[in-house]
Every structure is written in structure tokens, then in C-alpha cells.
Amino acid sequence: MIRIDSVTKRYPDGTVAVDRLSLEIPDRSITVLVGPSGCGKTTTLRMINRMIEPSEGTILLDGADITKQPVNTLRRSMGYVIQNAGLFQHRTIIDNIATVPRLLGWSKDKARARARELMERVGLDGALAKRYPYQLSGGQQQRVGVARALAADPPVLLMDEPFSAVDPIVRKGLQDELLRLQAELGKTIVFVTHDIDEAIKIGTMVAVMRTGGRLAQYAPPAELLSDPADAFVEDFLGTDRGIRRLSFFPSTGLELTTTAIVAVDATAEQIAARATPDVPYLLVTGLDGRPLGWSAPGDLTAGAVDPAELLPFGRPFVHGEESLRAALDGAVLSPTGWAVAVDREGRAAGVVSQQTIAEAIRTAHAEGRDAAKVAG
Amino acid sequence: MNIFHFINAFFSDSTHWHGYDGIPTRLREHVQYSLIALGVAAAIGLPVGLITGHTGRGGNTLALIATAARALPSFGLLVVMFILLGLGLLPAMIPLVVLAVPPILVTTYEAMRSVDPSPVDAARGMGMAEPEILFRVELPVALPLILSGLRSAAIQIVSTATIAAYVSLGGLGRYIIDGLSQRNYEKVVGGATLVAVLALVTLGVFWAVDRLTVSPGVRGRA
Ligand SMILES: Nc1ncnc2c1ncn2[C@@H]1O[C@H](COP(=O)(O)OP(=O)(O)OP(=O)(O)O)[C@@H](O)[C@H]1O
Ligand SMILES: [Mg+2]
Numbered sequence: 322m323i324r325i326d327s328v329t330k331r332y333p334d335g336t337v338a339v340d341r342l343s344l345e346i347p348d349r350s351i352t353v354l355v356g357p358s359g360c361g362k363t364t365t366l367r368m369i370n371r372m373i374e375p376s377e378g379t380i381l382l383d384g385a386d387i388t389k390q391p392v393n394t395l396r397r398s399m400g401y402v403i404q405n406a407g408l409f410q411h412r413t414i415i416d417n418i419a420t421v422p423r424l425l426g427w428s429k430d431k432a433r434a435r436a437r438e439l440m441e442r443v444g445l446d447g448a449l450a451k452r453y454p455y456q457l458s459g460g461q462q463q464r465v466g467v468a469r470a471l472a473a474d475p476p477v478l479l480m481d482e483p484f485s486a487v488d489p490i491v492r493k494g495l496q497d498e499l500l501r502l503q504a505e506l507g508k509t510i511v512f513v514t515h516d517i518d519e520a521i522k523i524g525t526m527v528a529v530m531r532t533g534g535r536l537a538q539y540a541p542p543a544e545l546l547s548d549p550a551d552a553f554v555e556d557f558l559g560t561d562r563g564i565r566r567l568s569f570f571p572s573t574g575l576e577l578t579t580t581a582i583v584a585v586d587a588t589a590e591q592i593a594a595r596a597t598p599d600v601p602y603l604l605v606t607g608l609d610g611r612p613l614g615w616s617a618p619g620d621l622t623a624g625a626v627d628p629a630e631l632l633p634f635g636r637p638f639v640h641g642e643e644s645l646r647a648a649l650d651g652a653v654l655s656p657t658g659w660a661v662a663v664d665r666e667g668r669a670a671g672v673v674s675q676q677t678i679a680e681a682i683r684t685a686h687a688e689g690r691d692a693a694k695v696a697g
Numbered sequence: 698m699n700i701f702h703f704i705n706a707f708f709s710d711s712t713h714w715h716g717y718d719g720i721p722t723r724l725r726e727h728v729q730y731s732l733i734a735l736g737v738a739a740a741i742g743l744p745v746g747l748i749t750g751h752t753g754r755g756g757n758t759l760a761l762i763a764t765a766a767r768a769l770p771s772f773g774l775l776v777v778m779f780i781l782l783g784l785g786l787l788p789a790m791i792p793l794v795v796l797a798v799p800p801i802l803v804t805t806y807e808a809m810r811s812v813d814p815s816p817v818d819a820a821r822g823m824g825m826a827e828p829e830i831l832f833r834v835e836l837p838v839a840l841p842l843i844l845s846g847l848r849s850a851a852i853q854i855v856s857t858a859t860i861a862a863y864v865s866l867g868g869l870g871r872y873i874i875d876g877l878s879q880r881n882y883e884k885v886v887g888g889a890t891l892v893a894v895l896a897l898v899t900l901g902v903f904w905a906v907d908r909l910t911v912s913p914g915v916r917g918r919a
Contacts, residue, residue: 372821403818403822409816469823
């Protein structure tokens, strides 16, 4: 565990970048430092690997003061990823990744073998090994940066806005990749960003900092959304707080209506049997079980449904896997007001109305409050 | 009588190819003086430029010294050195070194300063020691510029090393000085041509060194 204990950083010009900050950073989880520009995130991060020395206070790593070991030993035990990756342009990709193992005295062959393994880990094609950084896209360079930081298998990973220089689609891919990697490797990650959505998506714990280097709130993302500590945090979280919070409620408990589904080759009797007064529309599926679209029961021609005549079904959600947010989104997008639930293979599992989703949300909120009370 | 006639006459005269005043001897002497001067200038300019460039301190002082040194006329310096030190290698070398240090020093400093700071930050963050950062992260990237500084210093030395002849030394300057005093223009033009060819060869050598030492990752990006 990393413990930041009332640390203050005052630069020589008098700027107080970090003001009596205390944080306990749990092992094997992602702790995000987030806040507006200039609030002291980078300064905080760089005090952990002693790129910057605190003016006051101490930082403990597993109970020991980090200033008690040689600075380069400390740094080699912490991976460091920065914006724009900071790759060595005169070295090939594989040699970039092998840097820290080489510093630690590994043989060239061993270091390169390790580098190849990591390229695969972070989703880089092995054919890129002999290329130089300028021959890679921004997203690929960033993956190399992550691989390089992980090369010597350090327990701690420090990341300073690692994904901010790439476009939103690549960024989402890199975030998903980081979460997948973290599930495999279980590092202690400290991650700096100014993007609150990124913080909420990847953080196990999120520290919101305010200008002047003070901690505004330190909480898991769901709690941040449900109980912002003050107006600053609430404002920083932005709009749609309620909707975004739904991402933390699983769709597992949603009760699906499974009767309102007919296959594309359904007979007149089957259609009649499925059309009940409380289900105004029927979902038509292909022979493989995948949803094709909605139709009013009366508009269906038995045995010869034309898929082109059906109403679009919006975006289905994976039942039990995706959140209530995805379910609600599906219902709002659907012209019938009903969301389509699918299984992992994409086969229709059932449909669910906005009312049912709203009830599930109320229940989840109530349970969340009870849980908070128990925890408090 | 044109310049090509002089050149042709100079090089086809077989007596110019033998003895202590023959082309091979004078060429060897000239190359020798140039290498010594470049070696000494690099030994001064490179370390100072690398270290000040790496730390970022002393840049202004450096620029001041370099400008002052550039303002010194090489020939005037030679005369002063001759008066102070008499004849010999040393009074001839000092003006050449003074001539060559500023371009080496200033370009090396600038080359180091122009290295992208983020890989340096990353290197420091992963626990590289400062000398390793200098030699393994900054130098390989700064190399093309540093080589260009050395190259212009070398060219200046090669053309200015002719002044060595004034203090009774050899080198290609002999042809020019002796030719002028003897009104033997064939010799003057021949000597000047050899200096020009040597300068071109120097360019070629630096081109080859650049090809061999600069990483494709650095060259490709430029
Ligand atoms: N070397 C320095 N000397 C003086 N002040 C500094 C120095 N480095 C940073 N600061 C100041 O300290 C404050 C915090 O800087 P820091 O880089 O930690 O912010 P940040 O939260 O990372 O911002 P950003 O999101 O823009 O990267 C800022 O006001 C900045 O201007
Ligand atoms: Mg920053």
C-alpha cells in the first residue's frame, strides 16, 4: 500500500501545488487522481517516484518511507507511463520495451523475450517489434509505453494522462485494455486524468482534487456519483450524474418478459397466443434467435414476415452483463419504449419496459442507501 | 591562360609528386594538422556542450564565449602566437582550435537542448542514472546535429590550416604561400584545388559517419 501522509509541495516560486494531501492507495487496484488543470495531480504522482520531492510530509510504500531506499531502485520498482508515451525514437519497439529489464542487468535475449511477451499482452502485433516509434500510430505508441512500464513486472504503475493524446475511440480501446490487463496482473495503479468519465470508468477509488492542491473527495466512483461531498465535486462531475450512476447497477435483477417474442416463421396460432393485452408489440427474431425488429401483432403475416417492414429495435443490452444504464438506454432508443435483452451470443432473451426498468432503478437506489447505512 | 590550364599543368608535372614538397607529403601534413586541431577542439567543445546541454545550465555564458571567439581573426591570432611562441606546431594549432571550438560547442549545446524532453523524463522516471540518460537517451537523438557542428568545424579547419605555412610548417598552404612569393600561379592554383578537394572528402567522410552512427529511427523522423 502507498500512503501519502499530509504531503505539501511548495515550488521555489512559492506556488503551493499540493496542500496537506493524505491518501491511502490500496494495493492491486486502480486509484485515479482527477481534477481541473493545475490542481496538482502530476505533482502528486511524481512525488511517489521521487521525480519531485515533497516540501513537507512523508510517503510510505508498504510502511517504509520511500526516501529510505536509493532513488533509482525505487523508480525501477514502479512503472511510469506519460502522455505521448515518451518513447526512445532511436530504439526499436522491442528495445524500448526491454529498457528496464536491461537496466536491471538482464541479458539481451532474456529482456527481448520478455518484451515480446509484453507486446502480446498489451495487444501489439509482433510484426511491429523491429519498427521504430515514428512508424507507429499514437495509440500503438501508447501501448508500447504501457508495455515498457510493465516490462520488469513492477508492483506499482504510475500513469500520467496516458491516454489523453489519442482520439476518443482509441482512448476507449486503451481504457478497456487497461482494465483487462489489470484483471490479469493486479498491479497497484495510480492514474492521473482530468477526464472525470475516464476516472469513473477505470477507477476503483477516485480522488477528486481542487485547485490549490487540496483533496475534495476520495471515494469509489459510484459513491462519488451518488453522494458528491460538496458543490465543487458535484459541479466537476457534470450533468447526467443520475444516468451515469446507473452504470454501477447490474441488469441481473431485471425481470424480462419472455412471452412477447415470435420467430420470423411463426404461425398464425403462435402469433395469436403471444399477443397479450399488456404487450402492445411483439419482437420478431430470426431463425438463429437474433432480434430482427418490432411489430404490432395485427401487422404480422403468419409464415411470411418481411423483416423490412419491422420497426427497428434500437440497441439491445446483454442481460446480466451490462448495467441498468445500458438497459435504460436501449428502452429510450427503442421506438416501442421496450428494451431488448440478449444473451452473450446475441440471441433475444426477453424484452423489458421502461416502467420495469424504472422500478429496478428505484429498488437499486434503495438498496444502495441501505448498504451505505450499513457501511457508515 | 585559364584556371584549368594551371590546374592541369600543376598536376601533370611529375616533380610535384615526389619529395618533401611533393603532393603526398603536403597532403599528409595538412590532414595531420587538421586532425590534431579537430581532435583538440572536439575534446574541448563536445564535453562542455554535452554537459551544459544536458543540465541546461550555462547556455548564456556559452553563447557569449562562442561569439567572442568567432570575432577573433585567425590570421591575427597566428601573428600574435608567433610573436609569443615563435615558430612551431603550437602557434599554428591555437588559431585553428579557437576557430573550431565555437561551432562544435554551440551546436552540441543546441542539439542537446532540442531533444524532446518527454523521453528524458520517462528515462529518469524508470530509474536511469544521469550519465546513462545523457549517452543512451539524449546523445543518439542529438547526434545528427552534433555531427553537423563537427562537420562545419572540420571544413573550416581544412581551409584555414593553410596558415600553418606562415610559421614555417608544411601542409597545402606551402604551395599557396611559396607560389605567391615566387609568382608561380600554377602552384597557387594547384594548392587551392587540393584544399578544395580535401574539403569535399571531409564532407564525404562526415556523410558516411552519419549513415553509420545515426539510428534509422532518428533519421526517419527528420
Ligand atoms: N516546476 C514548477 N515550478 C513552479 N510551479 C509549478 C512547477 N510545476 C508545476 N507548478 C504549478 O503547480 C501547480 C500544479 O501543477 P501540476 O502540474 O501538478 O498540475 P496538474 O494537476 O497535473 O495539471 P494538468 O492537468 O494541467 O497537467 C500548477 O499551478 C503549476 O503551475
Ligand atoms: Mg499534469
